[in-house]
Amino acid sequence: TxxxxxxxxxxxxxxxxxxxxxxxxxxxxxxxxxxxxxxxxxxxxxxxxxxxxxxxxxxxxxxxxxxxxxxxxxxxxxxxxxxxxxxxxxxxxEVALHVREFLHHNPELRARLQGNRAASRFFVSDCTAPVRQLAAKIFGREILLEKVKIP
CATH class of the missing domain: 3.40.50.1860 (Rossmann fold)
Incomplete structure (x- = not known):
């Protein structure tokens, strides 16, 4: 930006x-x-x-x-x-690689995260057809997007 x-x-x-x-x-x-x-x-x-x-x-x-x-x-x-x-x-x-490296050096945090296998949730402020198509392209499958209102 x-x-x-x-x-x-x-x-x-x-x-x-x-x-x-x-x-x-x-x-x-x-x-x-x-x-x-x-x-x-x-x-x-x-x-x-x-x-x-x-x-x-x-x-x-x-x-x-x-x-x-x-x-x-x-x-x-x-x-x-x-x-x-x-x-x-x-x-x-690059960010993902640094997070992986960080978690490698912090096994207690890695263990806590691995134990928390909650389903992923995706929140968007605009749930238009192009946004849904783009999300499907990024994740390689259709995903559920939850619209949130931003005050």
């Missing part, structure tokens, strides 16, 4: 890990609504991606962090538009 980019948190953390790296952050506010509408391969989505990725191609980046949970769904479109030599990092996969 614009707020995340403006905060500079990614730059700060990445500079701490990779001193001297050139880091470019770009908000992409139009991508989330396109994904949520299920427009994953529409011409409009491809045009907007080209517009967002062009400045990064000019900078000849070598790595692109997909910093939003929606962006991995566009990975098949992003890859060819950013270039084959650019490494795409799915932040959700």
């Amino acid at each position: 614009r707020a995340t980019v403006k905060s500079g948190i990614y730059e700060q953390r990445l500079q701490a890990l990779l001193p001297g790296a050139r880091i470019f952050s770009r908000p992409c506010p139009l991508l989330v609504p396109l994904v949520e509408e299920g427009w994953l391969s529409r011409r409009e989505t491809k045009m907007i991606l080209r517009r967002y990725l062009h400045p990064l191609r000019r900078e000849q980046i070598d790595t692109l962090v997909l910093g939003c949970t929606h962006y991995p769904l566009l990975k098949q479109l992003i890859g060819p538009r950013i270039g084959r030599r650019v490494n795409l990092i799915d932040s959700s996969v």
Whole structure:
């Protein structure tokens, strides 16, 4: 989001890990609504991606962090538009790997979580057909979504 980019948190953390790296952050506010509408391969989505990725191609980046949970769904479109030599990092996969590592080093917490085999519940603020289709695409099956009202 614009707020995340403006905060500079990614730059700060990445500079701490990779001193001297050139880091470019770009908000992409139009991508989330396109994904949520299920427009994953529409011409409009491809045009907007080209517009967002062009400045990064000019900078000849070598790595692109997909910093939003929606962006991995566009990975098949992003890859060819950013270039084959650019490494795409799915932040959700990286978070999952860190959680796994954390749980590996905290066996008591892991045991408590494994003992709690409650059914998963999915809450959404908007339960439209595109949202249900997107959820089915993400999970590989139809799932029950529960609509909640946000005050």
